[in-house]
Amino acid sequence: MRITVIAGGVGGARFVRGVREWARRESPDSTIDVVVNTGDDAWVAGLRITPDLDSIMYTLAGVNDEQRGWGRVGETERVSAELREWGVGWPWFTLGDLDLGAHIARTSWLREGLPLSTAVERLTARWPLGVRLLPATDAEAETHVHVRDPEGGDRVMHFQEWWTRHRAALPAVRFEQRGVEQAVPAPGVLEAIGDADVVLVAPSNPVVSIGTVLAVPGIRDAVRGTAAPVVGVSPIIGGAAVRGMADACLTAIGVRTAADAVAGHYGARSRGGVLDSWLLAEEDAALVDDVRALGLRTEAAPLWMRDSDTSAALARDAVRLAGVID
Numbered sequence: 001m002r003i004t005v006i007a008g009g010v011g012g013a014r015f016v017r018g019v020r021e022w023a024r025r026e027s028p029d030s031t032i033d034v035v036v037n038t039g040d041d042a043w044v045a046g047l048r049i050t051p052d053l054d055s056i057m058y059t060l061a062g063v064n065d066e067q068r069g070w071g072r073v074g075e076t077e078r079v080s081a082e083l084r085e086w087g088v089g090w091p092w093f094t095l096g097d098l099d100l101g102a103h104i105a106r107t108s109w110l111r112e113g114l115p116l117s118t119a120v121e122r123l124t125a126r127w128p129l130g131v132r133l134l135p136a137t138d139a140e141a142e143t144h145v146h147v148r149d150p151e152g153g154d155r156v157m158h159f160q161e162w163w164t165r166h167r168a169a170l171p172a173v174r175f176e177q178r179g180v181e182q183a184v185p186a187p188g189v190l191e192a193i194g195d196a197d198v199v200l201v202a203p204s205n206p207v208v209s210i211g212t213v214l215a216v217p218g219i220r221d222a223v224r225g226t227a228a229p230v231v232g233v234s235p236i237i238g239g240a241a242v243r244g245m246a247d248a249c250l251t252a253i254g255v256r257t258a259a260d261a262v263a264g265h266y267g268a269r270s271r272g273g274v275l276d277s278w279l280l281a282e283e284d285a286a287l288v289d290d291v292r293a294l295g296l297r298t299e300a301a302p303l304w305m306r307d308s309d310t311s312a313a314l315a316r317d318a319v320r321l322a323g324v325i326d
Contacts, residue, residue, distance in 0.1 A: 001030040001324065004192045004228070007202035008037030008052040008209025011235060011243050013059035015202040018311025020060065020130045022319070025312060032131040033192035035219070037204070038116070039136075039143035039177055039212035045089035047103040048110055051160075052209065053120055053135060054102060061127035069243070072098040086109050092165040098249045110188035117186040134192060136213040139183035140273050143208055146173040159208060168245035172252035175208060180215050182197040185222075200315075201232035201275065203242060203303065207249035214274065223274045229322040231277040231315070232266055234259040237303055239287045252299040260291050268295030277321045279303070279314075297321065 016034050023030040032206045051070070058064035058072060065073045072179040075096035083089045095103065095116055102123060109119040115138040120154065124133055143159035147170040154173060162168060193199060204210050214220040223230060236259045241247045247257040255265045259280040267273020277297040280287060285300035292298055299321055319325050 001027050001197045002195060003030055003198055003200065003319070004033045004035065005200045006035045006203055006204075006210060006213055006223075008040070008054065008213065009243070010055055010059075010206040012036070012052065012209065013056040013064070014203040014305045014311060015200075015204075015314070016131060017059055017235065018305055018308075019200065019314075019315040021308050021312040022315035024130070025323075026316065033134060033188070033196070034131050035134050035136055035189050035192060037136060037209040039141060039145060039180075039208060039214050039215075040159055040163075041140070041142055042158055044095065045083055046059055046091060047095075047100070047107045048101055048116075049095070050106065050116070050135070051314075052118075053215070054099070057102075057127075057129065057134060061129060063127075071096050072186060081218055084092075090161070090165070093160060100256045115186070117188070123301040132188075132192075134188050135186045136189060136219065137177060137180075137183040137216045138186045140291065141177050141180040141183045141212075141216070142177055143212055145174045146176065147171060148173055160255070163245070168248035172248060174252065175211075175249070177212055177215050180212075181217065183216050185216055185218050190222045193219070193226050193228075196226060196228040198319055198324050199223060199226060199228050199230045200318050200322075201230065201266070203233040203235040205249055206235060206265055207253055207256075210266075218266040220274060224269055224272075229276045229324065230269065230274060231279060231318050231322045232263070232275045233318055234262060234278065234280040234284070234303065235260055236284070237281040242303075258285060258287070260287040260294070263291045263296055263298070264294050268294045278293040279318050279321050 040051045042049050065071045080094045084091045106119045116135050146163040263278040267274045281303040282300045301317040
């Protein structure tokens, strides 16, 4: 079975790990491609930072910091402390010393003229990840946020400043992926979607993770046109975002923080959207009929990824909802 996952961030990383674990147990001949959000990427202190790609890579490699939810386990931050003394970079955006190794290697390859997708291939070759990571695009199409400043007026900032420095506390007016109109899908992305046996949309942020991937010209059309069933997994459990401040993003685009509302935001392929099925949490079982009314096949299942068993079970439920396994 060829599985393609569209993902971003920590929730996406944990979901992909669960898909890999399920495949190891029950479908060992499967291949897994992961199309990853690059809208969070940024230049910091002269280095190219790719937070979502790195989170997924570290999680699958088993070297991520599970307590913090991001970065490398056993990190030190001596270099970031020195950079702050010199006033270089973003003082509120800490880069761990081990993490800096990846950023320096990536930047070196990019400076040599290699595309991001090749840099990702080289970085991930270090560990037996069991999946292939594909950046959504090799182009720089970073997400910026138009916010309403409480001191008066509106201003624009990089998504990382809004998310990391301000913790999404400044009301967002809208999100802008600068340069996305000129971007093209990275090599392998359209083939991974078009040739898949099942496409899974991870429980990542619907607006700035999945939404940014789908904004790359050609990717939304590829998802709509694939012969594979497309199954989305709700990032909302019991009316609350599983991680981060996804509710602030949803509010900014006028979508309720509810499983049925996010399903409606993605929409059914039969009605011009991108999904065939929607897996929602057992806590939201009362919304099943509402989601079915949107034209989506749906079921309620346990969505909390507490360990390998629960994560693998979630992946199995998603694949089963696609109708490709019993």
